[in-house]
Amino acid sequence: MARFHWILLFVALSCLVTSLHASAGDSDPKYKDCLEQCEKSGCVGEKCFQHCQFSSDGKPLDGPWYLQEPLYLRWKQWDCQSDCRYHCMLAREEEREKLGDKPVKYHGKWPFWRVYGIQEPVSVALSTLNLAMQFHGWLSFFILLNYNLPLRPNKKPYYEYTYLWHIYGILAMNSWFWSAVFHSRDVELTEKLDYSSAVALLGFTLILAILRAFNVRDEASRVMVAAPLIAFVTTHILYLNFYKLDYGLNMKVCVAMGVTQLLIWAIWAGVSHHPSCWKLWVVVVGGGLCMLLEIYDFPPYWGYVDAHALWHASSIPLTYLWWSFIRDDAELRTSTLLKKVK
Numbered sequence: 001m002a003r004f005h006w007i008l009l010f011v012a013l014s015c016l017v018t019s020l021h022a023s024a025g026d027s028d029p030k031y032k033d034c035l036e037q038c039e040k041s042g043c044v045g046e047k048c049f050q051h052c053q054f055s056s057d058g059k060p061l062d063g064p065w066y067l068q069e070p071l072y073l074r075w076k077q078w079d080c081q082s083d084c085r086y087h088c089m090l091a092r093e094e095e096r097e098k099l100g101d102k103p104v105k106y107h108g109k110w111p112f113w114r115v116y117g118i119q120e121p122v123s124v125a126l127s128t129l130n131l132a133m134q135f136h137g138w139l140s141f142f143i144l145l146n147y148n149l150p151l152r153p154n155k156k157p158y159y160e161y162t163y164l165w166h167i168y169g170i171l172a173m174n175s176w177f178w179s180a181v182f183h184s185r186d187v188e189l190t191e192k193l194d195y196s197s198a199v200a201l202l203g204f205t206l207i208l209a210i211l212r213a214f215n216v217r218d219e220a221s222r223v224m225v226a227a228p229l230i231a232f233v234t235t236h237i238l239y240l241n242f243y244k245l246d247y248g249l250n251m252k253v254c255v256a257m258g259v260t261q262l263l264i265w266a267i268w269a270g271v272s273h274h275p276s277c278w279k280l281w282v283v284v285v286g287g288g289l290c291m292l293l294e295i296y297d298f299p300p301y302w303g304y305v306d307a308h309a310l311w312h313a314s315s316i317p318l319t320y321l322w323w324s325f326i327r328d329d330a331e332l333r334t335s336t337l338l339k340k341v342k
């Protein structure tokens with residue numbers, strides 16, 4: 001059985017690694033020509049960009065301050081290069097579409113249409129919905145424990161995993177917030193924040209899966225399980241941020257942590273006879289199937305909806321079910337503990 005899991009993990013890993021191929025779009029000679037022209041003339045076809053107007057000494061000429069974009073728009077950091085890349089990509093994709101060719105990736109990303117300067121509007125909207133869903137789940141968990149279920153004489157909840165789920169809720173909301181920011185505009189900073197918060201969330205949920213599935217309740221054992229994992233995740237985040245943003249390595253780390261916790265939950269659901277184990281099953285199987293969307297990376301339909309956006313859509317109902325499982329678990333543990341007290 002254990003061997004089979006390793007094979008499964010290996011297959012999942014190799015699928016993901018092979019999907020990380022180089023982008024065809026930016027090696028296209030016509031696209032390269034367009035970029036070169038644009039960076040000299042500041043125009044693509046009829047369209048010219050403010051950011052590409054240079055003065056005689058080569059400094060960008062954005063005009064007097066009152067003609068510049070307001071500060072609240074400048075955070076997006078659009079510059080000459082990114083304007084040229086975007087409009088050359090659109091021009092090139094239009095030509096390709098007329099010839100009946102399928103979209104290709106440019107600089108590692110599918111061609112998306114911007115909406116009010118937002119790069120991937122659908123992913124932003126879905127990340128925001130996920131954030132709202134996490135908040136709803138976390139709030140209902142908080143209300144259940146503090147107002148609906150009986151408390152211990154010291155006014156603390158009976159459920160032993162309360163604080164862990166609170167930390168989970170905060171990390172999950174943090175992660176969706178940065179996901180929304182990253183999909184609105186990807187620059188180095190937003191990318192690193194998005195990746196780091198996703199890794200932190202994934203690492204913490206792995207700790208939680210181990211602690212819950214193995215019923216680790218005393219503080220010392222919890223520290224023994226969590227410490228090496230926290231050390232590993234922290235090192236990985238520091239490596240990504242300050243040494244090298246290695247996508248391949250990060251993908252492997254994330255898939256390994258993700259698959260491990262899905263397996264832990266799946267096996268636990270099978271052996272624990274938890275009354276809400278069907279919810280766990282749906283989340284595990286659903287989560288696994290949705291991972292396929294990330295592997296089967298299709299181009300955006302109508303310039304907006306790609307596999308990654310659908311992946312973000314799929315986690316909305318799963319999040320709802322997930323928090324519902326957590327609430328059931330809290331109720332179950334509380335009633336078991338109350339029976340013991342009586």
Ligand SMILES: [Zn+2]
Pocket residue numbers: 123179183308312
């Ligand atoms: Zn995303």
